[in-house]
Structure formats: structure tokens, C-alpha cells
Amino acid sequence: MGIEAYVGGGWLLTKAEQLINWGRSRSPWPLPYGTACCGIEMMCALAASYDMARFGAERPSFSPRQADVLIEAGTITKKMVPVLRTIYDQMAEPKWVFAMGACACSGGVFRTYSTHQGIDDIIPVDVYIPGCPPRPEGLLYALLKLMDKIKGDHPLRKKVVEALGASHGS
Amino acid sequence: MDLKERVERCLGSDALSVTEYRGDITVEVPRRRIITVLKKLKEAADLEFDFLTDLFGVDNLDLYKKKKKKKGDEEEAEKGAQEPQPPRFEVNYLLQSLKSNERLRVKIQVPEDDLEVESATVLWKAADWPERECFDMFGIRFKGHYNLKRLLMWDEFPDHPLRKDYPLEGKGEERHFPVCEF
Ligand code: SF4
Numbered sequence: 606m607g608i609e610a611y612v613g614g615g616w617l618l619t620k621a622e623q624l625i626n627w628g629r630s631r632s633p634w635p636l637p638y639g640t641a642c643c644g645i646e647m648m649c650a651l652a653a654s655y656d657m658a659r660f661g662a663e664r665p666s667f668s669p670r671q672a673d674v675l676i677e678a679g680t681i682t683k684k685m686v687p688v689l690r691t692i693y694d695q696m697a698e699p700k701w702v703f704a705m706g707a708c709a710c711s712g713g714v715f716r717t718y719s720t721h722q723g724i725d726d727i728i729p730v731d732v733y734i735p736g737c738p739p740r741p742e743g744l745l746y747a748l749l750k751l752m753d754k755i756k757g758d759h760p761l762r763k764k765v766v767e768a769l770g771a772s773h774g775s
Numbered sequence: 776m777d778l779k780e781r782v783e784r785c786l787g788s789d790a791l792s793v794t795e796y797r798g799d800i801t802v803e804v805p806r807r808r809i810i811t812v813l814k815k816l817k818e819a820a821d822l823e824f825d826f827l828t829d830l831f832g833v834d835n836l837d838l839y840k841k842k843k844k845k846k847g848d849e850e851e852a853e854k855g856a857q858e859p860q861p862p863r864f865e866v867n868y869l870l871q872s873l874k875s876n877e878r879l880r881v882k883i884q885v886p887e888d889d890l891e892v893e894s895a896t897v898l899w900k901a902a903d904w905p906e907r908e909c910f911d912m913f914g915i916r917f918k919g920h921y922n923l924k925r926l927l928m929w930d931e932f933p934d935h936p937l938r939k940d941y942p943l944e945g946k947g948e949e950r951h952f953p954v955c956e957f
Contacts (some may be wrong), residue, residue: 684929687952694954718936718945719928 622761629673629699630755631661633748636672638692641679643706643738650741660748669695674751675728678745680708681721693728697762701731703747706738713737776821778877781867783820786812801880804847809868809883810893814878816870817898824879830895830905832885832913833865836939862886864913894919903905912937 635657639647651665658664665670669692669757681689693702704724707713710733712729726728731754732747776784779800781873783793791803804812808914816824871878885892894917895902906917907926914935917923925932929950934941 683948683950685949690952690954717942717943718948729818 618747618761618765621635622759625760627757628650628670629758629760630752632665633660633662633674633701633751633755634672635662635674635676636667636669636692636696637665637676637678637691639676639678640681640685641706641708643678646738646741647676647678647705647744650744655741655745657697657745660745660752669693670697670740672696673700674748675700675702676705677702677709677724678738680713680715681722681724681727682719683720686721686727689724690727699758701751701755702728703732703734703744703751704730705734705744705747706736708737710735778879781819781821784877785815785822789815797881799878801882803882803884806883806885806892809866810882810895810897812881812900813868813870813895816881816936821870822877823874824872824877826871826873827895827899827901828869828871828878830866830868830909832909832915832937833867834863834913834937834939835861835865836863840846864890864915866892866909866915890915891918893917894923896920911935914938 635651637644637647637651639645649655649660662674669675673696675693675696677689693700702724704710708715708720709724710730712720714737716722721727732750734743734744734747779793779795782800782802783790786802786804789804789808791805793800793802795801816822862884864887865882866885868881869878870881883892890913892915894906896906896917897919903920903922904926905949906920907922907924909915910917910920910923911925911927911932912935924930928936931950932948934948936945
């Protein structure tokens with residue numbers, strides 16, 4: 606039986622995707638990237654009283670290679686832009702990004718020569734969290750939103766389509 | 776003897792003016808004598824300003840013009856325009872004596888067409904980063920500094936952002952960097 610049999614969302618593919626999404630959505634290990642005041646609020650969300658670990662964001666990963674979610678909390682200066690991009694590039698797929706706070710979303714109050722006006726033209730952003738700073742609940746809500754997003758994902762179907770495309774081509 | 780008198784006695788003719796404002800003493804000295812003056816202040820037995828708290832630049836562009844406009848006296852303004860303007864930039868040194876806990880501000884004026892000042896790193900290692908910041912933000916060069924690179928902006932940045940004629944939003948400079956494509 607060739608792989609073609611699975612295309613189009615057959616029972617096996619759907620169930621396997623559900624299993625993968627279940628696993629991914631319940632273990633979004635964050636990479637804390639706190640560059641300004643929002644970082645403090647992020648630490649608070651990770652610490653005991655808000656306890657982000659409840660949602661599977663169990664272990665803040667300080668190595669981009671072992672992280673799933675980049676929490677960009679704070680102002681990005683223009684000098685910092687290549688660093689942020691490098692860190693994003695170093696993360697293994699699948700990866701997601703939170704833009705936490707007004708600064709990360711749009712530059713916030715800092716319409717100045719040194720501040721990058723929103724990180725979404727450097728890296729793709731999955732969830733924007735408004736606020737200056739957002740409360741820890743905001744970050745938890747974003748995490749729940751991300752879990753929903755992951756649940757609607759089709760990790761295998763993409764792979765199959767890619768594989769088919771490749772085999773058709775050859 | 777109070778601090779003002781001691782400073783005056785120590786510096787002699789190098790002190791162009793010594794002013795006191797709310798208990799803070801500012802002494803203005805000639806630009807080319809700055810290292811000699813700082814050395815004197817550091818080593819004089821009755822002063823011993825052995826600690827450099829900070830060093831920073833000031834841009835006085837338009838400061839004097841505005842003052843004259845406020846008066847609304849046109850004759851005065853015209854007279855003012857003929858008067859030689861004070862040099863555009865200043866560098867301030869904030870000194871402290873750890874022994875007597877006294878503080879002193881030393882000020883030099885730097886004209887726009889000759890932005891060079893002797894580096895204070897020969898006296899205090901602490902002058903390293905403040906001088907780099909001052910260079911970065913105002914373009915004042917410190918002669919004798921061993922590593923005068925930009926401190927806050929990236930190396931290729933073309934301007935000096937704390938100058939008054941530089942717009943707050945910048946001139947659209949972006950840092951360029953290679954992106955790896957997958
Ligand atoms: S959004 Fe507000 S709290 Fe967050 S980094 Fe910017 S200024 Fe700080």
C-alpha cells in the first residue's frame with residue numbers, strides 16, 4: 606500500500622494527526638526571550654502563583670534548539686534584530702512565536718530611532734498579546750489560544766503532500 | 776575652607792568660572808587643559824576627587840537662540856546674533872571624593888568644528904564606556920582612548936542620535952544582516 610492511500614484525511618492519518626497535535630499542544634516548551642519590562646511579567650507567569658507549567662509549558666528552555674514557543678517579551682532594538690532572527694532560525698520545527706506586549710507587537714511607546722517597530726517583519730508571529738505590560742493571565746490566555754491553533758494543525762498531511770509532490774516530480 | 780575656595784585655589788587660572796547652584800559646584804575649564812585639571816583635582820591633598828561617577832556630552836544647539844527669542848526684543852536679538860555663540864557641545868565630568876563625600880562637576884566646551892577631547896581613561900578606567908557612549912551619541916572623539924567604538928548603536932550606524940538636529944524617529948536606518956534561507 607503506497608502513501609497515496611492516506612491522502613485526503615483518511616482515518617489513520619486523522620488519528621495520527623490528532624495524536625501528534627495532542628502531544629504538541631500539551632508540551633509547548635517556551636523559550637523565554639525577555640528583553641525589557643514585559644520580561645518581568647513573563648517570569649511572573651512562569652513562577653509559582655500563575656504556574657504556566659499547568660498547561661504543559663513545563664520547562665523554560667534556555668536553548669533555542671530544545672524550545673517550541675519563542676516568547677518575545679519586550680522591546681526589540683534595531684541592534685538586536687539579527688540576534689532575534691538567529692535565535693528563531695536555531696529553533697527546531699515545529700515552532701511558534703508569541704509577541705508579548707505593545708513593544709513586540711508594534712514598537713509600543715518607543716517610536717524612536719533605536720526601536721524596531723514590531724517583530725513581525727523579522728519573524729512570523731502566531732499570537733499577539735496586547736498590553737503594556739500584559740498581565741500574566743494574558744500570557745496564559747495566549748498559550749491556550751496557541752493550544753487551539755496547534756490542535757487545528759495538519760502536521761502529517763503537509764508531509765504527505767510534500768512527499769507526493771517530490772515523487773511526482775521524479 | 777569650603778569646597779569652592781579649595782577648588783579655586785587648586786586650579787588657579789585654569790578655572791574659567793566656578794559657579795554654585797543649590798549646593799552643587801560646577802567648574803568650567805579650558806578644553807585643552809582637561810587632563811591636567813582632572814589630574815590636579817584627583818591628586819590634590821585637600822580635594823582628592825578619586826572617583827569618576829559619570830561623563831557625558833551635552834548639545835546646546837538652539838539653546839541660546841531660544842532664550843533671546845523669548846525676550847522679544849529684536850534689537851537685543853540682533854546684537855546676540857553678532858556675539859560669538861558659545862560652542863555647541865559640552866562634556867561634563869562628575870567627580871566624587873570617596874574620602875570626604877564631596878562632589879564636583881567639571882565642564883568643558885567643545886566647538887562643532889573641532890570635536891576632539893583628550894581621553895580621561897589615562898586617569899580612570901571608568902571613563903571607558905561613558906566616552907564611547909559620548910562618541911556614539913554626539914560624535915565627540917576622545918583622543919587616546921584605546922577602543923573608541925560605538926557603545927549603544929551598531930557599528931555601521933551613520934549618525935549621532937542624541938544631537939539636537941537628529942530627529943527622534945531616526946532617519947530610517949536599519950541594521951542589515953544576512954538571513955539564512957531554508
Ligand atoms: S510593552 Fe510596555 S511593559 Fe512591555 S516591554 Fe514595552 S514598555 Fe515594557
